[in-house]
Amino acid sequence: MNSSDLKKTAARLRLDVMEMVFDVQDGHPGPAFSVAEIITALYFGGIMNIRPHDPLWNERDRFVLSKGHACPLHYAALARSGFFPTEELFSLRKIDSRLQGHPFMGKTPGNDGTTGSLGNGLATAVGMAKGLVIQKKESKVFCIIGDGECNEGIIWESVMAAANLNLSNLTVFLDNNLWQSGGSVEAVSGICDFQEKFETFGWNTLCIDGHSFKEIISAVQSSRPMKDKPTVIICSTVKGKGLPFMENDNSWHKRVPTQEQMDIAREILGKEAV
Amino acid sequence: MSHTTSSRRAVADGLMELAEKDERICFVSSDSVAVIKAQDFAETYPDRTVETGICEQAAMDTAAGMASTGLKPVYVTYAVFASMRACEQFRSIVCYSNLNVVVVGANGGMGAGEREGVSHMGCEDVAILRSFPNLTILIPSDASQVRKALVAAAALDGPVYIRTGSGKEPLFHTEQTPFEIGPVRQISGRGNDIALFGCGFIMPVLEEAGSLLEAKGVGFRIIEVPTIKPLDRSGIERILNSSRAAVTVEDHTVVGGLGSAVADVNVQSANIPMRMVGIQDVFPESGTAEELYNKYGITPENIVRKVLDVLQ
Ligand SMILES: [Mg+2]
Numbered sequence: 001m002n003s004s005d006l007k008k009t010a011a012r013l014r015l016d017v018m019e020m021v022f023d024v025q026d027g028h029p030g031p032a033f034s035v036a037e038i039i040t041a042l043y044f045g046g047i048m049n050i051r052p053h054d055p056l057w058n059e060r061d062r063f064v065l066s067k068g069h070a071c072p073l074h075y076a077a078l079a080r081s082g083f084f085p086t087e088e089l090f091s092l093r094k095i096d097s098r099l100q101g102h103p104f105m106g107k108t109p110g111n112d113g114t115t116g117s118l119g120n121g122l123a124t125a126v127g128m129a130k131g132l133v134i135q136k137k138e139s140k141v142f143c144i145i146g147d148g149e150c151n152e153g154i155i156w157e158s159v160m161a162a163a164n165l166n167l168s169n170l171t172v173f174l175d176n177n178l179w180q181s182g183g184s185v186e187a188v189s190g191i192c193d194f195q196e197k198f199e200t201f202g203w204n205t206l207c208i209d210g211h212s213f214k215e216i217i218s219a220v221q222s223s224r225p226m227k228d229k230p231t232v233i234i235c236s237t238v239k240g241k242g243l244p245f246m247e248n249d250n251s252w253h254k255r256v257p258t259q260e261q262m263d264i265a266r267e268i269l270g271k272e273a274v
Numbered sequence: 275m276s277h278t279t280s281s282r283r284a285v286a287d288g289l290m291e292l293a294e295k296d297e298r299i300c301f302v303s304s305d306s307v308a309v310i311k312a313q314d315f316a317e318t319y320p321d322r323t324v325e326t327g328i329c330e331q332a333a334m335d336t337a338a339g340m341a342s343t344g345l346k347p348v349y350v351t352y353a354v355f356a357s358m359r360a361c362e363q364f365r366s367i368v369c370y371s372n373l374n375v376v377v378v379g380a381n382g383g384m385g386a387g388e389r390e391g392v393s394h395m396g397c398e399d400v401a402i403l404r405s406f407p408n409l410t411i412l413i414p415s416d417a418s419q420v421r422k423a424l425v426a427a428a429a430l431d432g433p434v435y436i437r438t439g440s441g442k443e444p445l446f447h448t449e450q451t452p453f454e455i456g457p458v459r460q461i462s463g464r465g466n467d468i469a470l471f472g473c474g475f476i477m478p479v480l481e482e483a484g485s486l487l488e489a490k491g492v493g494f495r496i497i498e499v500p501t502i503k504p505l506d507r508s509g510i511e512r513i514l515n516s517s518r519a520a521v522t523v524e525d526h527t528v529v530g531g532l533g534s535a536v537a538d539v540n541v542q543s544a545n546i547p548m549r550m551v552g553i554q555d556v557f558p559e560s561g562t563a564e565e566l567y568n569k570y571g572i573t574p575e576n577i578v579r580k581v582l583d584v585l586q
């Protein structure tokens with residue numbers, strides 16, 4: 001896909017998220033919107049080597065959404081990639097659904113990691129990357145973590161282990177939207193200077209605009225030649241990006257749109273999606 | 275009690291045995307190589323030894339991630355860290371995803387923790403882990419059984435927890451005795467006065483209690499429960515239905531362990547009087563295994579006392 005098609009796809013996925021959250025009257029639209037371009041680039045920008053008709057294909061690249069609460073957007077990407085019918089998106093968070101409130105690898109075709117409990121996705125991705133190295137597979141592992149998620153101790157355990165295990169097949173996107181559930185990252189936890197922290201642990205680090213397809217794709221490409229080091233792509237993002245009433249309003253961390261807001265969302269995103 | 279091959283070393287031996295036959299077998303260590311003396315494994319299979327450093331939570335998830343790629347990781351740490359420090363990772367990633375991860379918990383029980391003290395004693399591991407769906411929990415009773423339990427666990431589909439000890443335990447079975455996941459087994463005794471249920475490295479204490487009971491003319495059967503989950507409910511029910519009373523013995527808190535598991539079967543079937551020998555909802559302390567067992571009541575004499583009490 002070219003950049004303009006990717007933009008349309010990202011808008012489509014954002015609208016899917018709004019429709020899903022509105023339908024079930026539950027979910028996290030804000031945190032999903034800040035990773036829309038990253039996930040779109042992974043699934044539609046020619047980065048991930050996957051086979052939607054064969055979700056458990058052994059040679060596939062893996063993706064773990066460590067900030068699992070953003071999963072409606074990942075579900076939309078999986079459905080739009082052909083892993084399951086798009087109508088199934090409306091089963092999100094409902095009884096008997098394959099689309100659990102937080103990602104569960106046991107049920108959702110195309111979902112490689114069970115996440116939702118913050119921090120664990122990255123540690124699982126470390127194991128996947130090491131497992132693939134042990135089996136001499138070329139497959140890569142991609143993982144998205146949140147900046148708020150970096151409050152978790154297990155993130156730094158994993159950062160230490162990944163560097164020491166020389167996992168050059170692991171690429172982590174850090175969704176640096178400056179917000180976490182309860183407020184700004186700065187106010188709640190004070191964690192900052194991610195690039196310095198990852199570099200100190202021995203990671204290859206890049207800083208980009210997390211809403212620019214060009215930058216996301218070129219960052220992934222430039223990280224590929226890195227030998228013996230995992231890569232973190234620190235993505236400057238906007239929580240709620242894509243809908244003016246949602247951008248940088250942290251009340252959208254978990255919130256359901258009103259009918260009026262849905263009308264606006266359909267107007268804006270619907271137009272962008274075609 | 276003669277000391278034989280260490281139950282910790284048995285894990286390393288089992289790993290070597292498995293790795294020779296199956297290249298998917300890996301060893302995940304959170305600085306645990308020395309814990310089970312796995313230096314041989316680490317040297318023989320450096321590519322299949324995954325060291326995370328001292329971070330049990332990340333190590334548990336690392337094992338999960340490896341399993342998801344088709345490997346069979348065996349993660350070794352202390353029982354207390356496997357069940358508590360990495361409790362949520364064990365539940366929400368390994369067990370929920372039903373991954374082929376074998377977790378070995380050393381220092382299971384106060385006897386195994388010995389002089390280390392409470393921080394290193396896995397006294398509640400079984401209670402916590404019994405509540406996790408998909409998990410199989412094995413409590414072998416000597417070094418040879420530990421090795422066989424590990425081999426059996428690796429062949430099983432789904433997560434397994436194996437409780438092991440300090441490495442100083444006596445041999446209880448013979449080298450030839452198989453380890454079978456699932457059924458309870460009658461070790462000795464005859465007569466239907468009392469059913470003595472036990473598991474793990476304290477099985478010899480039950481045997482000694484049996485000798486004392488025999489001398490008193492009390493009919494008894496000693497039943498080993500090597501698989502605490504899934505529990506052999508029908509096997510236990512059969513024993514309970516043909517006994518006047520039951521006593522359970524475990525090196526574990528009586529809150530949620532073997533005693534609770536047997537009681538759960540009992541209240542839904544035979545409903546016979548029961549007593550539980552084990553750690554009575556207290557934190558133990560440093561000491562030798564023998565001193566600890568004496569002080570906290572895991573002795574043949576205390577078992578006999580409970581038997582006579584429950585038979586009254
Ligand atoms: Mg954030």
